[in-house]
Amino acid sequence: MDEVEVVVAHSERATLRVGDMFLKVDADQARIDAEVAAMALAPVPTPEVLWRKPHVLAMAALPGTTVGRLGGPSTGSPGAWAAAGAAIRKLHDAPLPPWPGPGRRPDELRRELDEECEALVTNGVLPADLVTRNRQVAEAALRPWTPAFTHGDLQIAHVFVEDDEVTGIIDWSEAGRGDALYDLATFTLGHEEHLDDVIAGYGTDVDLAVIQAWWALRSLLVVRWLIEHGFDPFTAGCEVDVLRSRM
Template sequence: MDEVEVVVAHSERATLRVGDVFLKVDADQARVDVEVEAMSLAPVPTPEVLWRKPPVLAIAAVPGTTLGRLGGPVTGSPSAWAAAGAAIRKLHDAPLPPRLGRAGRSVVALTAELDAECELLVTNGLLPADLVTRNRRIAEAALRPWAPAFTHGDLQIAHVFLDGDEVTGIIDWSEAGRGDALYDLATFTLGHEEHRDDLIAGYGADVDLDVILAWWSLRSLLVVRWLIEHGFDAFAPGCEVDVLRSRM
């Protein structure tokens, strides 16, 4: 019998792997609805849905390997990063999905969320005030009007699989929907600034680098407290707190 591997587990959801099958257990069925719908609409390789019986979604593993993970070593040639960029561009150019995604929050809502989170980070003693203030200032550039695109919404490098220079699958679509394309590019390159230019070369469009820098700060500020409260280490080398410190 194959071993059961716990891929990720916290109070909101858990993902288990048994052989070539991933079992995603999610208490929020709306998130699963978004994931299944997005995978059916996305013009890029996605996992095959094997079956669904709430609260469990079973999907097939995709071939290939990832370019790495946040806080860990990265692999892949410049052409592999460019191939990932080309796949992301294909997604962003696709017809818009019906739902707003994680990257589609309004500027007003996002500003309010960011300001509240910054205050909590300081008052709870999680991060020093000067670090939060500096990054809040940088994040301002992301708080602007944007043209909607088909976005993944959680496009970490661990969610994109490649075989050589070919993208073989993109996973974890529960945050997908209409949103800011630069949010995806920023998420993919978070903590791996040295590969940003290769990704953008493959993406093949003019990109406002100041906005990507802003999203690095904004995204990190928003997730530090959540990560800590759910048992993840935002202070690990190369992870979110290091990203914030690098802006100083």
């Protein structure tokens, strides 16, 4: 081992790769405990837990690579994207976990979204017409849904594949009962061109308007948070580009 790779890091938690291990450091021990419980129940490949101490979780590194990254090109084949879709469907078809998860009800999300949209415009972060249009698109996600076992933060960097097979999914701290289409939208955020491949692997029709709504909603909610935590949502292919694509 000659370097430490930062997989993701911000003020709440960080995931590092050190040689043949992932190290998850979380300020909230309850999130680590929830992550271990979710991986034990999930019917998809997950990293082997090596050890757990207060605020640190060590897991075996996964073979393969991610199919791409937000703001970068896709490195995975259509078969790799489809394999990810099949794994996501397997998760969503599994029995519900015994805890509710961190997801919010549609009425709570609507209030939060309206407040965030007002802040984006008032503080001059984004143009009013861009926010207004995406707020309209996002409304389709704010409907009742049948709860599924969801990952809750299924970013493209959290799914590893090799030879068009999923070798593991990491970062389960947001797992619980949620909207299945939110997982699909999170995974394809910024890579709309591969949505058809993912749906082909998922194996059932999905409401594309709701997927697009979650793209808009997620992006609107995280722009200011990303800026405040040292990330750049204005990078090509990232959240602001996702919002512009809905215009």
